[in-house]
Amino acid sequence: MSHALRVDWPSCHARGLCHELLPEVVDLDEWGYPLVTGEVTEALLADARAAVRACPRLALRLVEAPPR
Ligand code: SF4
Numbered sequence: 184m185s186h187a188l189r190v191d192w193p194s195c196h197a198r199g200l201c202h203e204l205l206p207e208v209v210d211l212d213e214w215g216y217p218l219v220t221g222e223v224t225e226a227l228l229a230d231a232r233a234a235v236r237a238c239p240r241l242a243l244r245l246v247e248a249p250p251r
Contacts, residue, residue, distance in 0.1 A: 186223040194242035
């Protein structure tokens with residue numbers, strides 16, 4: 184089962200911590216808001232969970248990605 188990150192935009196304060204912790208999956212737009220650009224592979228799952236736990240606004244969620 185693969186996973187994906189979701190951002191709760193109204194809660195996010197655009198400080199970019201998630202990008203620092205998970206640059207393989209999260210990019211930042213010109214205002215510093217996270218753009219999920221990559222897939223959470225099995226190899227990145229532990230780092231993705233850590234990014235979710237570290238988000239100071241509880242604005243990140245890890246969900247199961249639908250099958251392709
Ligand atoms: S760590 Fe949380 S609050 Fe900070 S940019 Fe990422 S989603 Fe937004």
